[in-house]
Amino acid sequence: MKPRVTIEYCPKCGWLLRAAWMAQELLTTFVEELHSVELQPSEVGGSYIIHLDGEILMNRKDLGHFPEIKEVKQLLRDRIAPEKSLGHSDRK
């Protein structure tokens, strides 16, 4: 089974648009590698958490800021496709 990403976002904070944009970024970059990206409204205010197969990959509250898409892609790549180049989103 290919890995599954879940983006848990706070709907009352208006973060659906950001979550949906990130989902599209990840599904474009990792179209071969991912099973799916799930958008999940959180029951907890202020949540913005990216899960990989049920484990927390990045959490806005721990980071102190929103996860940046470049960092999300790098971290996800390291976990699911370590050989993959991310082009200009890659670290030097």
Add this chain to the structure above:
Amino acid sequence: MKPRVTIEYCPKCGWLLRAAWMAQELLTTFVEELHSVELQPSEVGGSYIIHLDGEILMNRKDLGHFPEIKEVKQLLRDRIAPEKSLGHSDRK
């Protein structure tokens, strides 16, 4: 557990954008009712299938055209929130 929608789309056909738009429509209308909407690239070319808790709700190949968002909302409402009004998306 709240119901879960999956939109299975053909990535090679370029249908991610449509699927992501529909996910946002459903998550906006059914924010209280749905657990999540999952975007899943299909392994089968030409697929555009909306699943509700693993069952097929609408399938482009059976319909002969893309599911329309108004019909998707009506059908989903009938299944998960029969008392809910959809405002101008409702049938007369």
